[in-house]
Amino acid sequence: MKTSLPLTLAAVLASVGCSADDQAPLCTVSPATGLFTRDPVVVPLGTAASLRMDVATLMLACDNGSPAQAPDTATAEVLDPENHRVPAEVSLSDMGGEATVSFTPTTVGRHHVLLSFAPVGGVRQLGVHVAGAWRGSPTPVTLPLPRCGQLDRTARGLWLCDGVAVRGAEDRPLRLGTATTPADVAVSGNVVWVVGDGRVRRYVDTGTELELTDSLLTDALGARRLQARLASENELVVLDSERLHRFVLTDAGVLTAPPSTPWWVTGAPGRFGREQSTGLLVRASAQRVLVVSLTQPGSPDSRACPFEPSAEGSLLPVTGEPCAPLRGRPVGLEDGTLWTLLGSAQPLFPERTLYRWTLQGGRLEQDGALGLELSLGVAEAFLHLGPTVPILYSTTGEPRPSQPRRLSGQPVLGLELLPTHFPLAEGSRDTSSRFHWGGDSRPLGGFTTVYEQARP
Numbered sequence: 001m002k003t004s005l006p007l008t009l010a011a012v013l014a015s016v017g018c019s020a021d022d023q024a025p026l027c028t029v030s031p032a033t034g035l036f037t038r039d040p041v042v043v044p045l046g047t048a049a050s051l052r053m054d055v056a057t058l059m060l061a062c063d064n065g066s067p068a069q070a071p072d073t074a075t076a077e078v079l080d081p082e083n084h085r086v087p088a089e090v091s092l093s094d095m096g097g098e099a100t101v102s103f104t105p106t107t108v109g110r111h112h113v114l115l116s117f118a119p120v121g122g123v124r125q126l127g128v129h130v131a132g133a134w135r136g137s138p139t140p141v142t143l144p145l146p147r148c149g150q151l152d153r154t155a156r157g158l159w160l161c162d163g164v165a166v167r168g169a170e171d172r173p174l175r176l177g178t179a180t181t182p183a184d185v186a187v188s189g190n191v192v193w194v195v196g197d198g199r200v201r202r203y204v205d206t207g208t209e210l211e212l213t214d215s216l217l218t219d220a221l222g223a224r225r226l227q228a229r230l231a232s233e234n235e236l237v238v239l240d241s242e243r244l245h246r247f248v249l250t251d252a253g254v255l256t257a258p259p260s261t262p263w264w265v266t267g268a269p270g271r272f273g274r275e276q277s278t279g280l281l282v283r284a285s286a287q288r289v290l291v292v293s294l295t296q297p298g299s300p301d302s303r304a305c306p307f308e309p310s311a312e313g314s315l316l317p318v319t320g321e322p323c324a325p326l327r328g329r330p331v332g333l334e335d336g337t338l339w340t341l342l343g344s345a346q347p348l349f350p351e352r353t354l355y356r357w358t359l360q361g362g363r364l365e366q367d368g369a370l371g372l373e374l375s376l377g378v379a380e381a382f383l384h385l386g387p388t389v390p391i392l393y394s395t396t397g398e399p400r401p402s403q404p405r406r407l408s409g410q411p412v413l414g415l416e417l418l419p420t421h422f423p424l425a426e427g428s429r430d431t432s433s434r435f436h437w438g439g440d441s442r443p444l445g446g447f448t449t450v451y452e453q454a455r456p
Contacts, residue, residue: 040394071117081109105130108414131415135454146446147439152187154205186231216255228281258313270294274380302326332390334433345378370413389431
């Protein structure tokens with residue numbers, strides 16, 4: 001008795017080279033491996049790229065012993081971010097199970113690779129990210145301090161590393177906290193704010209020394225870990241896991257502390273980032289601060305809530321203005337810029353998108369996006385330590401760590417290669433809007449190597 005195969009099954013069998021005749025035995029389909037490259041999906045601009053990819057033609061083992069058919073020919077088309085064709089070549093291995101695509105990119109951004117196979121294999125596609133060269137300083141500075149977690153520098157060149165101040169490699173470091181509890185530091189120009197030991201201190205870098213201008217004893221912060229801070233010359237805003245604090249230098253040169261404000265009303269806020277942060281701060285204007293947090297615990301999305309000073313000086317929620325929704329979870333923060341990731345930071349998860357948000361009219365608005373390939377990971381960052389730029393890396397071949405950058409005149413994002421070759425282990429490198437650094441964290445003999453970012 002003859003039984004007709006469903007049209008879709010017949011089409012599948014035909015596409016992989018087995019007969020759809022009802023008298024031929026059915027074939028057992030082995031798991032598809034998908035179209036993955038064994039080479040990095042991050043490619044340097046102007047460098048010849050050669051990507052080896054599994055054809056993944058749903059190879060079949062037929063019951064009658066006939067071999068599964070592999071493709072005989074392949075053609076490739078590579079499109080740049082503006083859909084312009086890039087000259088490309090493709091070759092197949094002797095067994096037809098691997099294809100190699102070669103091209104030389106001339107434009108930064110995500111390139112779309114289309115592979116067509118015949119007589120079986122169909123059309124497959126892959127995204128490749130062409131990254132521009134590092135634009136910052138080609139020569140690093142080495143600090144005689146164990147690898148910094150929190151790093152900044154005053155306008156007059158004083159380095160602040162995990163609560164230790166040092167001007168140069170030959171200078172004696174000045175510890176601003178204790179040996180066991182590093183001080184939390186925020187810098188604005190030549191003003192250095194230090195929080196720790198139950199005090200808030202304000203210093204000014206004169207170029208030769210760090211001069212204390214005032215100090216304020218406070219128990220408002222308690223033992224709660226700081227989540228974020230915003231500094232100007234005369235104001236420091238601090239966010240801990242429960243409350244929003246504001247410290248102000250009066251015209252008389254005296255530090256004051258208006259009452260703090262709870263920033264999360266009910267329950268416990270959601271957590272994100274490597275150290276399970278609960279909130280971030282964005283300066284929206286001279287009077288407005290945005291508190292960024294997850295919409296709710298476990299949520300894939302975030303929100304930005306506006307706060308402004310009251311008559312008493314406390315930061316309070318802005319009446320009549322609700323929190324603004326943001327797609328994704330925070331993964332980076334620069335001055336006036338927030339980075340969020342929709343989906344998992346780990347590779348091999350589909351439908352992941354990196355978003356860039358910038359200030360427009362006192363609100364965060366989307367200003368660029370980047371779709372992530374399955375073999376492109378996002379390093380988890382210590383967001384509670386300060387400004388952080390996400391680090392992206394390829395999980396196949398060389399990691400080629402890169403940072404996202406806005407492409408001029410385009411709604412999409414591109415990548416810029418990072419200059420160092422430290423191991424990619426978590427915590428071995430950090431990137432802010434001002435610096436990229438890594439080093440040796442041993443207490444004795446440790447060091448920090450710092451590259452300065454290019455100015456916007």
